[in-house]
Amino acid sequence: MGKLRKKHNWKGRQQSDPQQPADQEKTDVVVELQDGGRLKGVDESNALVLPANKTKKKKVSVTSVSTKRPLTKKQRKELQKVLERKEKKAQRADILTKLAEVQLPESELKLLYTTSKLGTGDKLYQTKMLSDEIKDGDTGPKISSVSGANRKRKWKEDEEEEEQKAEESSDLDTSSDEEEEKDEETNETTEMIESKETISPCLEDKQEVKGEQNKTEQDGQNEKKISDPEKIQNKTPSEPAVFVPVDRSPEIQEARLKLPVLAEEQVIMEAVRENPCVVICGETGSGKTTQVPQFLYEAGYASGSGIIGITEPRRVAAVSMSHRVAKEMNLPTQVVSYQIRYEGNVTSDTKIKFMTDGVLLKEIQKDFLLQRYSAIIIDEAHERSVYTDILIGLLSRIVPLRNKKGMPMKLLVMSATLRVEDFTDNTKLFRTPPPVIKVDARQFPVTIHFNKRTPLEDYTGEVFQKTCKIHRMLPPGGILVFLTGQAEVHSLCRRLRKAFPFRKGNTTTGVDEEADTSEAMRKFKKAKQKKTVVFRPPPPGTRLCVVATNVAETSLTIPGIKYVVDCGRVKKRFYDRVTGVSSFKVTWTSQASANQRAGRAGRTEPGHCYRLYSSAVFGDFSLFSEAEITRRPVEDLVLQMKDLNIDKVVNFPFPTSPSAEALVAAEQLLVSLGALKEPPRTGRVKDIERARLSCPITPLGRAMASFPVAPRYAKMLALGKQQDCLPYVIAVVAAMTVREIFEDLDRPAGSEDESSKLTQRRARLTQMRRLWAGQGASLLLGDLMVMLGAVGACEFAGCTPKFCEENGLRYKAMVEIRRLRGQLTNAVNAVCPEVGAFVNPKMTPPTEHQVFCLRQIVLAGLGDHLARRVQAEDILDPKWKNGYKTPLMDEPVFIHPSSALFKTLPEFVVYQEIMETTKMYMKGLSAVEAEWVPQLLPQYCHFGSPLESPSPWLCSSTGTVRCHRSSTFCKFSKANTVTMF
DNA sequence: GAGCACTGC
Incomplete structure (x- = not known):
């Protein structure tokens, strides 16, 4: 209020300034004006006593009574005004020429355009939309939506802008240093609003205008109905405008002002206020990642019980952005925090939370409505990482749901490229396309x-x-x-x-x-x-x-x-x-x-x-x-969705949908793993087809979904508790999940010195691999045994960079495995507390029996990755020697030379993956005993009728008749049936 | 007997 009062009639008060220098050209007036004492007295009284409109009337008379007669008090006052105006004009011309010298180029000037209007109550978002529409030649109904008083107001403003240039010299002062004052200005206006939180004419006025716009846009009505307060309330709930002050350091403030995104603050915030979802396009360097969360914070999106969440596709970004924003806002990390897979500093005081996209996806599993959040920002959406895509799909449903429940949430999707049609033109995703706000980047040509x-x-x-x-x-x-x-x-x-x-x-x-x-x-x-x-x-x-x-x-x-x-x-x-x-x-x-x-x-x-x-x-x-x-298997994503009770994954609003084949393959794999209920095999073809793509999740599937690893590995974890194998299964799964645990020592050396060192290290790693692979029974666990040995040894040595360096292990990978082991141990305990799993840094190697058990667990998880050595009689080409047959390929595949089983060549193996280089190579192998296949993978087997030889017999211990049956290993559909044995 | 860009739970 104080500021308001201070402003009242401030121009009038300024007139009392007697120190104006005389204008030499206007001699007749100069004489009069030099009588400072009298003038001063006159002015003092006038400024306080004379009503403003009276002075205006006299304005005309000043020109006619301009000559030698002594001037009346009023005339003198008028004259002084004219003089002041002229003086200011002269000053302005001077300033303008000076300004012209330091004029910014057009491109940069564009960035600054909107700052001059910040906090003036101008609705920039609307104006922008309007001008865009006109440009597109679309003069349709949307333009007429700004109607009546509002349109008049807009015209008036435009006119005023021109007039201002001619008349209101005082404006120049603010525009000349508007950059520095801009934030102050914002503070001022918003503070004003804040102080009138209860009932303020100013606020009501503002909201009425807004309500009017919304209404007219939607049903083409105008003013008459708008004045109906109830309707306005329906359309725009009357919420007080909030401004949360932030205490930034001057240096930060200065740096911020250079960011192009700051110029769009009002546009963005207006769009956010009026739309549930908003898309912001701004290239790297526009400052959107650090500033948009701050805009939301200042607008009060973290003032209530809800917080602001920002997702990043990379951990490093989540951590560093949280630190940077905390520093910019001068807030502790308890308030601006981060959460990534293994760590975070989130507290009950957290207001802004940066996280990786996967973290938010996991949170949706716990609370589908994300009730902790009042706003979610999806950053780097243009990278189209799988989690980002899934998140956008989920949030497109969560946001309306939250609105329906009266707990509104905002979604902001930020992209560095303009390719946002997948989000905006996808009616399955957003029924009404979200507005797109473009932010220019600071970029040199x-x-x-x-x-x-x-x-x-x-x-x-x-x-x-x-x-x-x-x-x-x-x-x-x-x-x-x-x-x-x-x-x-x-x-x-x-x-x-x-x-x-x-x-x-x-x-x-x-x-x-x-x-x-x-x-x-x-x-x-x-x-x-x-x-x-x-x-x-x-x-x-x-x-x-x-x-x-x-x-x-x-x-x-x-x-x-x-x-x-x-x-x-x-x-x-x-x-x-x-x-x-x-x-x-x-x-x-x-x-x-x-x-x-x-x-x-x-x-x-x-x-x-x-x-x-x-x-x-x-x-x-x-x-x-x-x-x-669209380029990778999606079984993990499908399992996550099924866990969210999205049974018909085909209907999920993907920004870009994976192929139907990929979805079918995922569903089939999950059924085979027991994570989804098997669809009915009989009935109408159409129904079968439909059921194949909407299998509900099983209790085992729920447990698997809670393990943050690929479904095949999650299955292994679910089976891990037998024979005290769990710690080993966890270690193996962690190692299989982390890519490339061994260092690439085959790279070309830069110098001779480096070359000899590399040779030495290669030899050492070969030796260690042999050691870790173990002997006898453990050798058959193959590459997984090597991984287990490496993890055990590294952990035993304290997981130091030195140990890794000496033994050809990638330190970063080993640290990741260590943390993943911890996380998986917790996850297993959460599902099955009675197992009481813990991470033992001094894990002893598994016993022979445990290795046996581990091999079976691995087979159960990697069942669809079974391969059988090509039989001698089937070798059609000498190149097929040592080849393996898989159900889905005619051509044989081979054991990778780096594998522990390269020379062993077991009859049956399961593999982690097949990589095609010079040949099709299987990697991550483990040997399988033939008789395990029908026992552990009956879902993949077709059994023939009982064999006559050997003849059936009575098992005395169980009292049942037992017999031999032939079985055929096949995968997925009958069309792909391949006889394995 | 090899030859792999980058990520996230």
């Missing part, structure tokens, strides 16, 4: 240079040539090279090093490579996490050249990059839906990713991107890369 011809063979050679050329010919600035794999990165680095050996003091040809190995990358990521280093600047006289794979596209930002060399290719994992075989292939990248790569050159200054392919080839690239969910 990047000049794109296409090759005239596209090298198809030796593109790495072309990359080398181009990199050398840039280094020799072009001004300073870092080079970032995109290649597809580790081998290419190594090879290019070697060639560059050879071409430009680093010499101290060499100013022309020094190339300093920083990230030429995966370890360097890892070190860098670690450093990034700790916020200690970024990249260390290159020594003087050298140029930074970073050779990287895709990681540099999204996961890390390297400062000082001016040139990007893009080979246009990417290595992707492919997965054969029918056979389940994985492979890695190099393919063309997408236009979106090529642009993302180019963007890396314009972070700190204008840059150049050299695309080593023609513009025609670029035109042939797909616009975006496909969503992950």
Whole structure:
């Protein structure tokens, strides 16, 4: 209130200032004005006594009575006003010319446009929509929705804006330094509203306008009905506007103001207030991840019982963003917190919670309505990670449900690209398309240079040539090279090093490579996490050249990059839906990713991107890369959904749906594992078909769904309690879940010294693998025994980096296994408390009997991954020697040379995966006894009639007749039946 | 006898 009063008639008060310098050109008036004493007296009284409208009337007379007669008090006052106005005009002209000198370029100016209106009560979100519609030529009903008084108000504002330029010089003061004052302004207005929380004419007025807009938009009515307070209440519940103050440091405040997203605060918040779901598009560098949660916080979305949740696709991002936002807001980590798979600092005081997408998915399992949250932000939705997609699908249902229950929740989907049609144009997902708000990024122009011809063979050679050329010919600035794999990165680095050996003091040809190995990358990521280093600047006289794979596209930002060399290719994992075989292939990248790569050159200054392919080839690239969910098996996702009682997964509102085959395959696998009820096999074909895709979950499936691992491994955990095998099963499952536990020692060495070291380490690892594989019975557990041995030994030694380094184990993987073991142990105890599982760091190797039992448990989980050695008589080709037959492939598969069973060649094996390289290789093997198959995998077997020989016999102990039957191992459908034995 | 980009619960 105090501020309001202070503002009242403030212009009038300003007039009493007697210190205005005289205008030399207007002599007649000057004389009068120099009589300061009298004037002062006159003014003092007038300012307080004279009514404003009277002065206005006299305004006209001033011009006519302008000559020599002594002026009346009123005239003098008028004159002074004119003078002041002129004076201000002159000042303004001066300021304008000065401003013009420091005028921002058009592009940057656009970013600032809306800041000048912050907190003025202007509805920017509506205005924006309007102008967009006009641009599209759509002058339909939506425009007329801003009708009557509201439209008038808008016109008036537009007019006023022009008038202001001519008349209201005082406005200039605020606009000239609006950037600094902007936040103050916001505070002021919102404080005003806050202080009138109970009944304030100002607030009511504002809401009435809003109610009006909503109403007219929806049913085409106008003012008359709008004044009906009940209706307004129905449409827009009258809630007090909230502003939660945040105590930011001046430095933070200053840095924030430079972020483009800040200019859109009001647009975003208005959209959020008026829509349950909002999509925000803003490229990296727009500041959306750090600022949008703060907008929501300041608007009171964390003031009640609910909190604000933000999901990230990567753990590092969740942790570092929570720290950064806490720092920006000057709040402790108990309030701005994070939660990732194994750790978190969430407390009962948490108001803003950053988490990985999987964490939120797990939370939905516990509380479908997510009642703790008042708003959820899905960040990096453009990456289309499977969990992000599932989350958006789920939230599209949760949000309306929450609204229906009177506990409204907001959903914000944030994407770095404009490809949001999968979210907005998908009526299955959102019946009314959510509004899309575009935020510009702070980005310098990047000049794109296409090759005239596209090298198809030796593109790495072309990359080398181009990199050398840039280094020799072009001004300073870092080079970032995109290649597809580790081998290419190594090879290019070697060639560059050879071409430009680093010499101290060499100013022309020094190339300093920083990230030429995966370890360097890892070190860098670690450093990034700790916020200690970024990249260390290159020594003087050298140029930074970073050779990287895709990681540099999204996961890390390297400062000082001016040139990007893009080979246009990417290595992707492919997965054969029918056979389940994985492979890695190099393919063309997408236009979106090529642009993302180019963007890396314009972070700190204008840059150049050299695309080593023609513009025609670029035109042939797909616009975006496909969503992950369409390229991988989905049994884990289907199980999670079934656990949420979504039986008909085909009907789930996926932003992009997985293929029908993938869904059927997932459901069949889950039925085989006993996680889903078997569908009826008889009845009408249509009904059978439908039932196959809507099998309900079983109690075993519920238990499996609570284990955060793939369903095959979850099944092993569910069976693990027999024979005290659980600790071993947990360790094996943890090791199988974490990829690549052994270090890649086959990489080419950079120097002779490194080469001999690598040879030494390789020998040591081979020796250790042999040791961990054990002897006799344990050997048959195969690669899983090696994993178990490695985990046991590493844990026994305290899981130190030194032990890992010495024994060829990836330290990061071992730490992950250690944490996963802990998590799985807890999960198992939660389902089955009587087992009392615990993690024993001094785990003894399993007994012979336990190994036997473990092999059976593994078979039960990997039943569909059974392979039988090709019989001698079936070897049609010499290449088939040592081959194995699987149910789904005609061609044989082979045991990978790194496997512990490579030389053993058991009759039956189960495998973790088949990877196609030079051959089809099975990895992660374990040997299986033939007689276990019909016993443990009856669901895959078809039994023949009793055999006559050996003849049936009476089992005296059980009193039953026993017999031999032939059995056929088959998988899934009869069409795929394959006789295994 | 090998040759794998990146992630999340």
